[in-house]
Amino acid sequence: MILIFEGMNDLLDEIKTKYREDTFKMLKEIEFTYYNQSEMKTINDFIVAYSSSNFTSIRFDWNNKHSKDFIDANAEYRSKVSIYYILHCDDNTNPLLLKDLFCEQSKHDEEAWGASGFLFMLGEKLLSATGSQYIYEFLESAMRSFDTYGCCSSIRLDDKLVNELGLGIEELIEISSGNRVAIKLLNDGLEYINNFLS
Structure with a gap:
């Protein structure tokens, strides 16, 4: 039974790797048709x-409607x-912008009933650039919906960063006593982050 489970993990890793590669390739391919030079x-x-x-x-500037009426x-600008940030900027170019892009895109994705293919790349850049500085905002956004959660499972983090994030979450748990919603998010988030350990 353990061999089957280990084989499944390998298969999932291969699927995630292929998804990452395909997403990045797609972003590179659309770049020259999506932007004009001055833009x-x-x-x-x-x-x-x-x-x-x-x-x-x-x-996220939403009209409070769904499906074909969603606006x-x-x-488009976000x-x-x-996409430009993902393709051309170092993680540390503007961490505040990364945080805001990730959070606002996750709100869009929740109400649009899906997940943008590049959401996990923003999240990965955010965590790599800021460590646990915005971990609460990251968890709130990544766990906003089933789709955002699933998309963000493609994030890749090294064990050192995962451990740093875990410590940051544990510190937030300690200072969040009495706030049941925050404690639940943080406990779920600690489990979620620990899944990234290799």
Whole structure:
């Protein structure tokens, strides 16, 4: 029975690797049709200069409708900024922007009843850049829906970072006594993060 389970883990790892590779390849392929030259410079400037005062241009701006009536006024721009960041920016270029992109995209994905293929790449960059600084926001966003949870299972983290994140979550659990919602999220999050151990 253990051999079958280990074989399943290997198969799941292969599937996740293929998914990551295919997603990155797709983003690279659409890059030259998704952006025009001047737009890429404008987006790069936005990323470098981003602060909380620019939040309104990437926030989840939803019309409170679903299915064919669903509108998020900032979806296209936020996607363009996200994809550009993934393809062209170091993790540490602008951690605040990474956090805001990840959180707002997860809100979009929850209400759009799906998950953007690049969501896990934003999450991975966020955790790599900030460690446990935004771990609560990460968990809240990654665990927002079944789809966001599933997409974020493709994140890859080294054991050192997983251990750092686990310690950060444990510290938050200690200071969150009395807040049952936060404690539940953090306990579930600790289990979720520990699944990334190799």
